[in-house]
Amino acid sequence: MAINWFPGHMNSAIREIRKAMRKADLIFEVLDARLPDSSENPLVASLRGDIPCVKILNKQDLADPRITAAWLDYLREKPGVRALGHDRSQAGPVHKLLIEARAVLPKANDPSRTFTAMIVGVPNAGKSTLINSLAGRSIARTANKPAVTRIQQRVKLGGGFALLDTPGILWPKLSPPACGFRLAISGAIPDTAVNYQDLAMYAAQWLAEDYPKALAARYKLAELPPTPQGIIDAIAARRACVRTGGLVDYQKASELLIREIRQGLLGPLSFERPPRRGHEGRAVEDPGERG
Numbered sequence: 254m255a256i257n258w259f260p261g262h263m264n265s266a267i268r269e270i271r272k273a274m275r276k277a278d279l280i281f282e283v284l285d286a287r288l289p290d291s292s293e294n295p296l297v298a299s300l301r302g303d304i305p306c307v308k309i310l311n312k313q314d315l316a317d318p319r320i321t322a323a324w325l326d327y328l329r330e331k332p333g334v335r336a337l338g339h340d341r342s343q344a345g346p347v348h349k350l351l352i353e354a355r356a357v358l359p360k361a362n363d364p365s366r367t368f369t370a371m372i373v374g375v376p377n378a379g380k381s382t383l384i385n386s387l388a389g390r391s392i393a394r395t396a397n398k399p400a401v402t403r404i405q406q407r408v409k410l411g412g413g414f415a416l417l418d419t420p421g422i423l424w425p426k427l428s429p430p431a432c433g434f435r436l437a438i439s440g441a442i443p444d445t446a447v448n449y450q451d452l453a454m455y456a457a458q459w460l461a462e463d464y465p466k467a468l469a470a471r472y473k474l475a476e477l478p479p480t481p482q483g484i485i486d487a488i489a490a491r492r493a494c495v496r497t498g499g500l501v502d503y504q505k506a507s508e509l510l511i512r513e514i515r516q517g518l519l520g521p522l523s524f525e526r527p528p529r530r531g532h533e534g535r536a537v538e539d540p541g542e543r544g
Contacts, residue, residue: 256433258446259425266420271300273417276369279305279354281416283374283383286310286338288524289324291435292375296424305333305357307350311379313338320523327527333357341382350387351412368414376421377440384408384418431455435524440515453507456514457481459524467519485510 274280280301285292289310308328313321321338328336335353358368374380388408408416423441427433434455437447458481460468468484469477472491478484489495489506496502513519 255427255430256437256442256447257425257427258442259423262420263422266422267296270371270373270419270422273419274300274304274371277301277304277371277417278368279307279358279370281350281354281370281372282306282308283311283372283378283380284308285375285378285439285441286313286316286321286324286340287522288435288439289328290525290528291432292378292439292441294373294375294422294424296422297373303333305354306335307353307357308334308336309350309383310336310338311374311383312340314340314342315517315521317521317523320526323527339383341379341386351410351414354414364413366413369417370410370414371417371419373419374421375423375436375441378421380418380421384416387416438511438514438524449507449511450503453485453503453510454481456510457484460484460519460522464519464522467522471513471519 280297282293282297289308293308310316310321310324310328325336325338328334335357337349337353339349354368354370355362360366372380372384387410406418408418410416421441423436427436433442434452436442437452438456457468461477461481461484465477468474472488474487474491478487485503485506486501488510489501489503492506492509494502494506494509514522
């Protein structure tokens with residue numbers, strides 16, 4: 254099953270972002286540190302052109318630190334790009350971000366200029382929380398669900414920078430299919446648009462391959478079953494996810510697994526690793542070009 258979610262307001266948001274980006278001096282792109290490739294919107298790369306970019310691997314406390322370090326090295330090799338990790342526990346994000354911003358901006362130390370930095374990212378990547386931290390006050394609405402920000406707003410940061418907030422956007426076709434599953438597991442796609450049992454089967458397979466010890470430890474499994482279905486059955490048995498008559502409640506077990514992954518209860522996990530050298534990224538159609 255392929256997962257896609259592209260509501261009408263995102264099409265309008267992309268048109269507005271395209272117009273506003275022409276005036277931007279810098280892009281702050283917020284990525285989910287657990288899935289930097291899947292949360293890197295290819296529309297942003299196609300729209301920004303040569304505008305310098307600082308990529309922020311947010312929620313790094315939920316990601317595997319060794320893999321996050323590898324992602325940062327990979328992203329820093331891209332021309333015109335700086336990259337840093339971030340999470341809610343860190344103090345002083347303004348200082349670090351502005352250092353990275355000035356490193357890629359021409360004439361960054363010109364005191365007479367105010368630079369416009371546009372902040373973009375997929376839904377639920379933590380963009381609004383970061384904006385509030387940057388501004389030092391509550392400006393952007395936050396919630397642990399996607400599509401909370403719907404309109405652009407401009408925020409003065411001081412230090413010669415103004416920040417243009419934008420709604421979280423996806424793209425019309427999430428490809429390859431694994432991209433949609435990873436985004437959905439992370440919470441970037443509303444629960445109403447996905448099938449939890451499909452997500453849990455994907456997650457069980459991924460965890461068994463990449464984090465078998467964490468999976469076994471969390472659900473107290475002496476030995477992992479050989480199939481994703483068997484893993485879900487074992488989790489259901491351990492957590493009493495059963496219906497009347499002793500039947501497995503697959504919906505309950507699936508929701509439990511996805512919720513605990515999102516909350517970091519299986520430990521720091523990374524959904525994907527950096528691509529090999531020569532990777533050209535994901536092609537995407539810009540819906541705005543259709544009018």
